[in-house]
Amino acid sequence: MLGYERLAVSRISRGLVDIKSFHDTIDVADLLVRLAQIVRSRRHSGGLRPVQWEILRYLSHANRISRCPGFLALYLGTTRGTVSQTLITLEKKGLITRERNAFDGRGTLLNLTAKGRRTAASDPLQELRTVTESMTGGAALGEGLRDLLGQMQKLGDLKPFGVCRDCGHFHQEAEADRDHFCDTLNEPVSEEDTHLICLEFNPEAT
Ligand code: SF4
Known part of the structure; x- marks a missing residue:
């Protein structure tokens, strides 16, 4: 049990x-x-395996500091070795690139190429998103599932992941034309970036 x-x-x-x-x-x-x-x-599509789709999906939705192999493995609940093999395949297919991570100066930053972004846009799970967005209670369903996921991660002692608006490090800027602020990165966060998955997310930070 x-x-x-x-x-x-x-x-x-x-x-x-x-x-x-x-x-x-x-x-x-x-x-x-x-x-x-x-x-x-629906996970097999476009000649890609499910784990390859999961990585493209993650790289489409993760912020700059979170697009590294280690956090990707944590997010997928798999080993760095498995992720590493899949990244090599995606690189050979011309879907991703790697560069030095300017955030910590040591690790690798993973990026989608233009071809990778086009491929990610044809995600076989897009149908699920479209149906959810068209439902009357779609937003409430999303809130409920986010809450459920957070509680299950807590019970399983798993690393939480999330976006700025649910994070204790986030300081929302009231003025529409100004950036928000993250007190752990100690830098501004654009409105667009507040929707991206973050490695440093901490809902309990004060
Ligand atoms: S506010 Fe939280 S989720 Fe947003 S960038 Fe900072 S640490 Fe990440």
Whole structure:
């Protein structure tokens, strides 16, 4: 039994969780598994393997400091060795490039090439995004799933990842024509960059 399952069973047995709400949770879990099956069935497309698509997707949505092999491996829940092999393949296909990471002066910064960006735009999961965005409750669904993911990461003691607006390091600028500010990077953050996944994300920072 996984850690969060043990916790849920223990809380129910101590009367801390209402059994009806637990069954509602089971239904949500079942729905998520069924959705994951549909997503899995669409992951092979354009001559790329699922993990190759996951990397293109990540590089499209991660900020400058987070586009490094180590954090990519953490995000995908895999080893650096596996990521390294896949990066070599993507480089040979002309979809990504590597350069020295100016942020820490040591590591590697991964970038999509123009061909990589075009390929990422034909993501087989785009259909899922389109359907979600067209739903009346799409935004609320996104909020709920983000919250669920955060709680599961906490229970599993996994590194959280997220974007500026949910991060304790973020200082929002009220004036529309001025950049926001990140107090851990100690630099301005453009409105566009606030939507990107970040390595230094910390929802509990004060
Ligand atoms: S505010 Fe948080 S998420 Fe945004 S760049 Fe800074 S550390 Fe990253």
